[in-house]
Amino acid sequence: MSDGASTGGLDLPEAGFDAAKAFWAHLAAGELRLQCDPGADRCQFYPRPLSLFAPDGALEWRAVPRTGTLLALTTVRTPTPGFPLPPPYRVGLVRLDAGPRLFGVVEAEAAPALGSRVELVPPEAAEGVPPLRFRPVGAAGA
Amino acid sequence: MLADRAIAVVAHGEVPNAKGSGRSALELGAAAMRDALRRSGIRLDEIDGVLATTPLSEAGDPFWTNLLVETLGLSPTWLQAIDLGGASAIAGVARAAAAIHAGACETVLCLFADAPSTRYLGRQGGHRAEIADPAGWGGPVTGFGLLASVYADRYGWPEAALARLAVQQRENAARNPNACAELARPLTEEAYRRSRPIADPLRLLDCVMRCDGANAVIVTSTAAARRRGLARVAHPVAYRELTNPDPRGESDDLLASGFSVVGPRALADAGLAASDIRMLQAYDDFTIAVLLQLEEIGFCARGEAGAFVLANDLSPAGRLPVNTGGGQLSAGQCGLAGGGIGLVEAVRQILGEAGPRQVVAPRNAMVTGLGVVPYAGNWGTSAVLILEGGSP
Numbered sequence: 001m002s003d004g005a006s007t008g009g010l011d012l013p014e015a016g017f018d019a020a021k022a023f024w025a026h027l028a029a030g031e032l033r034l035q036c037d038p039g040a041d042r043c044q045f046y047p048r049p050l051s052l053f054a055p056d057g058a059l060e061w062r063a064v065p066r067t068g069t070l071l072a073l074t075t076v077r078t079p080t081p082g083f084p085l086p087p088p089y090r091v092g093l094v095r096l097d098a099g100p101r102l103f104g105v106v107e108a109e110a111a112p113a114l115g116s117r118v119e120l121v122p123p124e125a126a127e128g129v130p131p132l133r134f135r136p137v138g139a140a141g142a
Numbered sequence: 143m144l145a146d147r148a149i150a151v152v153a154h155g156e157v158p159n160a161k162g163s164g165r166s167a168l169e170l171g172a173a174a175m176r177d178a179l180r181r182s183g184i185r186l187d188e189i190d191g192v193l194a195t196t197p198l199s200e201a202g203d204p205f206w207t208n209l210l211v212e213t214l215g216l217s218p219t220w221l222q223a224i225d226l227g228g229a230s231a232i233a234g235v236a237r238a239a240a241a242i243h244a245g246a247c248e249t250v251l252c253l254f255a256d257a258p259s260t261r262y263l264g265r266q267g268g269h270r271a272e273i274a275d276p277a278g279w280g281g282p283v284t285g286f287g288l289l290a291s292v293y294a295d296r297y298g299w300p301e302a303a304l305a306r307l308a309v310q311q312r313e314n315a316a317r318n319p320n321a322c323a324e325l326a327r328p329l330t331e332e333a334y335r336r337s338r339p340i341a342d343p344l345r346l347l348d349c350v351m352r353c354d355g356a357n358a359v360i361v362t363s364t365a366a367a368r369r370r371g372l373a374r375v376a377h378p379v380a381y382r383e384l385t386n387p388d389p390r391g392e393s394d395d396l397l398a399s400g401f402s403v404v405g406p407r408a409l410a411d412a413g414l415a416a417s418d419i420r421m422l423q424a425y426d427d428f429t430i431a432v433l434l435q436l437e438e439i440g441f442c443a444r445g446e447a448g449a450f451v452l453a454n455d456l457s458p459a460g461r462l463p464v465n466t467g468g469g470q471l472s473a474g475q476c477g478l479a480g481g482g483i484g485l486v487e488a489v490r491q492i493l494g495e496a497g498p499r500q501v502v503a504p505r506n507a508m509v510t511g512l513g514v515v516p517y518a519g520n521w522g523t524s525a526v527l528i529l530e531g532g533s534p
Contacts, residue, residue, distance in 0.1 A: 078341075113295075132276070
């Protein structure tokens with residue numbers, strides 16, 4: 001995923017899986033789109049080569065709300081090779097309102113409580129900015 | 143398949159764990175195999191089945207098990223690689239038993255060797271490379287930090303129990319000549335509490351240290367063990383595994399793992415209650431993993447593992463000895479040979495060969511395995527093996 005044309009300049013590693021490329025390309029264009037099986041009316045994440053709800057199910061990229069609920073939160077305190085942020089940084093597991101669980105950086109002054117509402121920050125095509133960031137709902141800049 | 147005690151683990155072998163040994167998985171594996179052969183009197187040409195994990199230090203070699211048998215001078219009629227991460231060793235015993243039952247072979251060497259602190263070639267694709275890493279994933283410690291945050295939020299962080307476990311496993315490792323030299327020394331609860339945070343609420347001493355090592359068991363039919371005139375063996379009497387228990391990511395209970403399924407099923411297969419288990423060799427990549435297993439398997443109720451650890455003597459002299467050789471936390475995690483640490487210790491204990499840390503009346507042992515960290519869940523494979531001592 002080193003091709004800046006398809007990533008909008010997001011800082012991403014090389015990817016080999018078409019569905020993952022499509023996810024990042026949509027995100028780089030400012031849209032959170034998830035694979036959705038319209039027959040089941042359900043979304044899935046991470047992107048996969050088939051529907052988890054029916055092996056023959058169709059998949060479409062559906063724009064979904066950026067909001068969700070924080071399920072888990074930790075602070076990484078050791079360097080992560082290849083990741084732009086130096087420690088410490090917070091990462092959380094979020095249950096999107098659209099259904100799937102998604103993992104990303106959590107930007108907040110104080111650690112948000114589990115169960116609190118968060119939303120995905122629009123991606124910035126800037127060096128050193130990770131592509132998936134959440135902030136508490138209502139926080140400045142979110 | 144196992145309850146009739148037609149299968150027997152008849153030998154164990156192990157080389158001391160070492161950090162940055164400079165040795166290869168082939169060298170370490172050869173030494174572990176030699177140890178198992180010497181102890182049991184089994185000849186190399188009697189081994190007609192081989193099962194092995196694929197080492198992190200050799201990752202990328204698509205023909206590892208062939209290289210292994212060629213190098214060791216083996217000629218198996220059944221050869222199997224296994225890649226269930228930390229569940230591989232006990233899963234290997236079950237697969238060896240199935241192969242023996244199927245007539246594919248009679249005497250299986252299960253060999254687990256890895257040297258990841260000398261050379262690390264592991265690389266994970268799919269969601270790991272393409273989705274998780276770009277989002278800040280720092281490996282299994284991130285996943286367990288997230289799980290630990292859920293436990294702390296729901297029940298409170300059981301720091302005193304985790305400290306007790308860490309200290310006890312160090313004491314056990316100090317009586318285990320195969321434990322990593324860096325770890326086989328006493329630890330105080332105060333030192334545990336002072337260790338630096340790694341992924342909140344996890345501290346350094348909640349986490350394993352990677353090292354090099356190798357271990358092995360030999361599995362055969364009980365009939366063959368009888369022909370050899372062996373006085374004591376370890377029968378695998380129950381084994382259950384479950385991988386990817388929440389395939390559509392529907393559960394919001396991140397603490398619910400496959401162990402809540404496989405633990406009770408394995409106990410029922412063996413006709414045992416959790417309170418009948420004489421010792422537990424629990425997979426311990428992180429201290430909190432041991433507490434989660436105590437709850438999910440049914441040794442205590444959910445949320446009560448901390449109180450259970452504090453209320454019970456988990457030392458080799460206690461009613462439920464846990465990780466009697468120090469576990470991976472205190473003997474070291476030898477990469478994809480790490481799952482064999484608990485298996486080999488259980489066999490050693492049941493055969494009465496554990497020296498200064500020998501459990502009295504070692505009638506049975508539960509060994510668990512936990513394999514592979516998935517995307518946005520707890521772990522991939524949960525596995526439980528129950529071994530019982532017997533005379534073939």
